[in-house]
Each structure stands twice: as C-alpha cells, then as structure tokens.
Amino acid sequence: MLKITQPEYDAIRHHGEETYPYECCGVLLGSLDGETRNVTKTVRCGNTRSDSPHNRYHIAPQELVRVQRQAREAGLEIVGFYHSHPDHPPRWSQTDLAEAHWIGCSYVITSIESGQARITNSFELAGETEENKHFADEAVNVVAETAAIANESTG
Amino acid sequence: MKIYIPTPLRQYASKQDAVDVHASTVGDALSKLTSTHPDLKRHLYTDDGKLRAFVNLYLNDEDVRYLSDKENTSVKEGDHLSIIPSIAGGTEQVLLHRITRSGSPGSAAVAVDGASWPDHPIHERN
Numbered sequence: 181m182l183k184i185t186q187p188e189y190d191a192i193r194h195h196g197e198e199t200y201p202y203e204c205c206g207v208l209l210g211s212l213d214g215e216t217r218n219v220t221k222t223v224r225c226g227n228t229r230s231d232s233p234h235n236r237y238h239i240a241p242q243e244l245v246r247v248q249r250q251a252r253e254a255g256l257e258i259v260g261f262y263h264s265h266p267d268h269p270p271r272w273s274q275t276d277l278a279e280a281h282w283i284g285c286s287y288v289i290t291s292i293e294s295g296q297a298r299i300t301n302s303f304e305l306a307g308e309t310e311e312n313k314h315f316a317d318e319a320v321n322v323v324a325e326t327a328a329i330a331n332e333s334t335g
Numbered sequence: 336m337k338i339y340i341p342t343p344l345r346q347y348a349s350k351q352d353a354v355d356v357h358a359s360t361v362g363d364a365l366s367k368l369t370s371t372h373p374d375l376k377r378h379l380y381t382d383d384g385k386l387r388a389f390v391n392l393y394l395n396d397e398d399v400r401y402l403s404d405k406e407n408t409s410v411k412e413g414d415h416l417s418i419i420p421s422i423a424g425g426t427e428q429v430l431l432h433r434i435t436r437s438g439s440p441g442s443a444a445v446a447v448d449g450a451s452w453p454d455h456p457i458h459e460r461n
Contacts, residue, residue, distance in 0.1 A: 203425060212342075229425070236425035241391035242398065245417045248339065252352070258342050261422055268426040276424035281389045283343040287424075305343075309377065310387070 182260065182286045182302040183321045184208070184219040191222050193290050193297035196264030200295045202233035207244070208260035208286060209251045217259040217286050223247050236275070237263045260286030260302075267292070270299040272315045280305045283313055288320075336414040338368050344418065347374035361392065361399055362406035364416055379418070393417040 188208075195204040205227050210219040225243050229236040239261075251258055261282070265271075270291035272280075280287060283305050290300040302320045307313035337355055340348045348354055349372065356371075358364035369376045379390055386392070392399040394408060395415055402408045410416070 205422070207422075229423075232425070235427070236423070238421070238423040241393065241419045241421060242396065244391075244419045244422060245393045245396065248341070248417065248419070252339075257352075263424060265426050273424065273426050275427060279389070279421065279423040279425075281343075281420035282341065282422070284346075285342060 181216045181319045181321060182208075182219065182288065183216055183323060184210075185325055186322050187325075188219055188222045189300070189320075189322045192262045192288065193300060195224055195262075196266075196290045196292045197295060197297050199227070199233075199264065200292045201266045203227055203229075203235065203237040203264050203266060205237040205239055205261065205263040207239070207247050207251075207258055208262060208288065209247075209254070209256040210259045211257060212259060219259060219286075221254070221256060222262065223250070234266055235268075258282070258285070260288060262288035262290070264290045264292050264297075267294070270301040272303050277313070277315055280313065280315070281310070283307055283309075286318065287315065336364060336410050336412060336416060338364060339415060339417045341418055341420055343420070344375060344378055347378060348372045358410055360404075360406065361394055361402075361408050361410060361416060364410060365392075365406070389421040391417075391419040391421060393419060 192206060195206060206225045207223045208219045209221040209223060210217060225239045227233050227237045228240050229238045248258060268291060270289045272287065272289065276287065286302050286304055288300060288302045291298045300320065302318045303315040304318045305313055306316040336358060337353050339353050340351060345352060354368055356364050356367040358367055379387060381387055399405055399408065
C-alpha cells in the first residue's frame with residue numbers, strides 16, 4: 181500500500197497539471213513500514229525527454245543522485261516515483277514496465293485530462309529480478325498530515 | 336570509500352544503505368562489493384558479466400561512463416560511489432491514436448497499454 185500525505189498527493193497532481201500537455205516526473209520520499217510505503221515528501225524532477233515530452237519521461241541520474249543525498253540527510257528513503265499521463269489512462273504502459281527497475285518501489289501515475297488532474301493510481305513494481313518483475317495494483321491511502329503517518333507507524 | 340546502495344538492492348546487501356570498501360578503482364570497489372554480497376551480482380550484471388544498461392554509476396557527482404578511465408578510474412578514501420538504476424517510462428499515445436483511427440481491434444491497445452485497462456484510452460481522438 182502507498183500512504184501519502186494530502187499536501188504531497190495534491191502536489192504531484194498539480195505538477196502534472198502544470199506541465200500539461202507534457203509528462204511530469206518526480207520522486208517519492210518517506211519510509212518503509214512492512215509492505216507500506218509512507219510518503220512524507222515529494223521532489224519534482226525535470227523531464228529530460230525533450231524530444232518527446234508528451235509521452236515519455238526520464239529523470240537524469242545525476243538529479244537522482246542529488247535527491248538520494250537529500251533524502252539521506254533528511255533521514256528519508258526513496259520509496260517510489262511519480263509521473264503523469266497527459267490525455268491517457270492512469271495505467272502503466274509496456275514502456276513504463278520495461279523501463280522500471282526499482283523493484284519494491286511504488287510507481288504513481290496521474291491521468292491529466294485536458295489539463296485537469298483526474299485519477300491517480302499507484303503500482304508496486306513487484307517481483308525479484310528484471311526477468312520476473314511486474315506491476316501490481318496497490319491501494320493509495322491519502323492521510324491528512326505527516327503526523328498521521330508517524331503515529332500509525334509507531335503505534 | 337563508501338558505496339551507496341539504492342532501495343531495491345538493499346535486501347541483497349544485508350539491508351544496508353551504504354557499504355564501506357577499501358578499493359583502488361571503481362571496478363575494484365564493485366568487485367569487492369559483490370564478493371562480500373554475492374546476491375547483488377545478478378542484479379547489477381548480465382549473465383555475460385556486463386553492467387546492466389539501466390545501472391548508472393556515479394563517482395561523487397561524475398557519471399563513470401563519461402570518465403576517461405571509466406571503471407578503471409582511481410578512487411580514494413572519502414569518495415562516494417552511487418548505484419542508481421534509471422527512471423524512465425511513458426505512454427504509447429501515438430500508437431494508440433493510429434490503432435483507433437485505423438479501426439484495428441482494441442486488443443492491440445491492451446497489449447500496448449497494460450492488461451487490466453479497457454481497450455481504449457480515456458480520450459478517443461478524432
């Protein structure tokens with residue numbers, strides 16, 4: 181399951197609206213609690229696919245190195261990624277699967293319909309290896325604030 | 336030097352987010368990492384021993400691919416090596432558009448766009 185605070189949930193949907201008709205992308209930071217990925221912070225990233233930004237995204241690895249460092253310093257982990265599908269269903273594509281390599285992380289997709297964020301879905305990249313990886317639907321639990329996640333995790 | 340392990344690979348590195356190794360080059364560091372944690376090997380390398388294409392290596396803030404000596408680049412105490420799998424993806428919108436216009440069976444769209452979604456995009460294009 182993906183648990184995310186309302187402000188961060190809103191932020192990734194707004195990001196998709198801002199970059200429409202191009203895809204947005206970013207990183208989900210938080211903590212792992214068993215099978216639950218708790219997201220308490222999101223980081224916007226640039227989409228380097230300037231050749232085809234309406235239907236492709238790519239985050240520069242150097243930006244990921246920076247985000248990973250920031251996460252470490254804040255005591256957080258990379259628990260997933262998000263991107264948008266402008267005028268396209270909020271479902272993973274074969275391209276999404278082929279290019280997903282962070283097994284055990286969440287991949288959040290928001291459909292942006294004529295500039296408005298519609299549906300936000302999350303998929304866990306399940307499996308153990310590149311050969312048997314697959315996306316599994318996962319529930320998205322939006323909670324009011326970070327404290328709610330912290331309280332539930334500890335008790 | 337320190338090697339930072341990305342979230343999905345930590346389970347193969349005794350759940351550590353970073354591993355300290357004494358090494359002379361980037362390649363030597365990776366070799367020492369995978370000899371200490373052999374389960375990492377198949378996730379980082381193909382069967383013929385090549386680094387998987389989606390695995391990025393950054394020595395401090397430099398992409399190892401673009402260093403003149405690549406994996407033979409010397410390292411020193413205090414250096415950081417980050418292992419970063421790539422992040423990319425996207426839709427098959429152009430192809431779907433063509434399929435819709437040509438009137439081909441919707442099952443082709445399912446194959447493109449994931450098994451559990453209906454056989455058409457949210458917006459049918461005219």
